[in-house]
Each structure stands twice: as C-alpha cells, then as structure tokens.
Amino acid sequence: MPSTSELEALYRRRGAATFGARLRRWLTPPAPFVMNPAEPKDFPLGRWNLYIGGAGRAVAGYINLDLFPMPGVDLAADAEQLPFPDGVFQRVECDAVLEHVRRPEQAMREIQRVLAPGGYLHLVTPFCHPFHEYPKDYRRFTPDGLKELAAGLEPVAEGWRTGPTATLLVFTIEYAKLVLPFRWWRAAAHGVLGWLLFPLRYLDLLFFRTARAGRIGNHCYLWLRK
Ligand SMILES: C[S@@+](CC[C@H](N)C(=O)[O-])C[C@H]1O[C@@H](n2cnc3c(N)ncnc32)[C@H](O)[C@@H]1O
Numbered sequence: 001m002p003s004t005s006e007l008e009a010l011y012r013r014r015g016a017a018t019f020g021a022r023l024r025r026w027l028t029p030p031a032p033f034v035m036n037p038a039e040p041k042d043f044p045l046g047r048w049n050l051y052i053g054g055a056g057r058a059v060a061g062y063i064n065l066d067l068f069p070m071p072g073v074d075l076a077a078d079a080e081q082l083p084f085p086d087g088v089f090q091r092v093e094c095d096a097v098l099e100h101v102r103r104p105e106q107a108m109r110e111i112q113r114v115l116a117p118g119g120y121l122h123l124v125t126p127f128c129h130p131f132h133e134y135p136k137d138y139r140r141f142t143p144d145g146l147k148e149l150a151a152g153l154e155p156v157a158e159g160w161r162t163g164p165t166a167t168l169l170v171f172t173i174e175y176a177k178l179v180l181p182f183r184w185w186r187a188a189a190h191g192v193l194g195w196l197l198f199p200l201r202y203l204d205l206l207f208f209r210t211a212r213a214g215r216i217g218n219h220c221y222l223w224l225r226k
Pocket of ligand 1: 052053054055057065066067068077078079080094095096097100101102134135
C-alpha cells in the first residue's frame, strides 16, 4: 500500500513544472477510455457545493474536501465524518471515492445529511477496474449495489461513465505490467501499450447505446435527488 507521503509525492509530481515532469506528461498516452457523452452534467449548482476527493485538482464552485491537504484541497477531512452542518449543499460530487472509503454506508449517511432538500448527489464508482489504492482500495460496485447504498435518495439518472472497451484496455495494460520485473520496464509498457491501444477506446461510443455495456462496464454513474 502506498504511504500517505508517497501519495502526496505522486500528486506533487503530477503538477510539477520541471523538465522531467513535463517530458513525462508529454509521453503519457491518452486515457484508455472515453466518457459516455449521454451522462447528464447539468444538474443545478447552489451557493454551496461539495466535491469529495479532489486532491490535486481545482474544482471551481465547490468546496474541495479530501483526506490529504494537497494542492486544490480546501479542507482535509474524512468523508465518513463531514465537518458541515445539516442540509447546506445543493450539489455533492463523489466521483471514484467510495471504493476507497472504509465504511461507505457511513459516508453515504454523512452525504445525505449535508445535502439540502432538493439537492443533487452525483456518484461514480468502478465496477470492472484494476486495484488502485488512494490510499486503500476496498471494493467494487454494481449499479444496483450503488442504488441500495443510496436508498433514501431518489435516483434521477444512471448509466455507464466508461464502458467495456475501457475495461478491456485497462486490464490488458495491467496484465502486461504484471510480468515485468522492473519499474521502468512497467512504465515503458504502460506508455507503449497506451499509445497503441487507445484508438480502440472509441468502440465504447457504440457500446454505450446497448444494455449489454454493463456486463463488463468500467465505471457506473448515478445521479440522485434528496
Ligand atoms: C481515485 S481518487 C478520485 C479522483 C477524483 N474524483 C478525480 O476524478 O480526479 C480518490 C480520492 O479520494 C480521496 N479519498 C479517499 N478516501 C477518502 C475519504 N475517506 N474521505 C475523503 N477523501 C478520500 C483520495 O485521497 C483521492 O484523492
């Protein structure tokens, strides 16, 4: 498991302006996934909105809360114990975080508590995705499991954020890295395979239109209203 300081170093490396960091960013292949263009994004923001788990990124219009006081983070706290009064946020974003939370039921209770009546919650979670620790990785979710977790809120939209081709590509790259003993070999394999395989990601634009996409979907999304 990466230590807190390793995670902090990772976030700092990503944003660094050194020649090495710029070269690394330039060589980094495009993501092996495309986002589902049908996923709604336009639910209203309010005066106060909460983004959970946005370390290393700027999230305009939100209070950015994360376990780690990294660049971009407004408040270091645990999603299981949100330091806010009841009903203050019009919108809460929780994107690729619940798999890292030790007690997701407790985090959901807290999110529901701080959400204003009529407010919106956006959940995104992995279904078929490699192990990744931020700082731990506890579980995966099906859309039904996610809805069960958020029972008490009204689902208003659901679907696949990233599809079956994304699953195939991320697992292929991880599989290739499994057999390579040295870190820089794995980095090279990641780069070479990433550049070779990424054009296939556009196949998901076809799969998003079919119900079968979810058999091996990568990340699912759910929008809910309180
Ligand atoms: C996979 S990253 C999410 C990435 C982010 N949503 C994005 O799209 O860039 C998970 C984030 O959740 C944070 N995190 C993990 N457990 C948390 C917790 N219990 N409370 C708050 N943040 C947490 C991690 O520090 C990490 O920044």
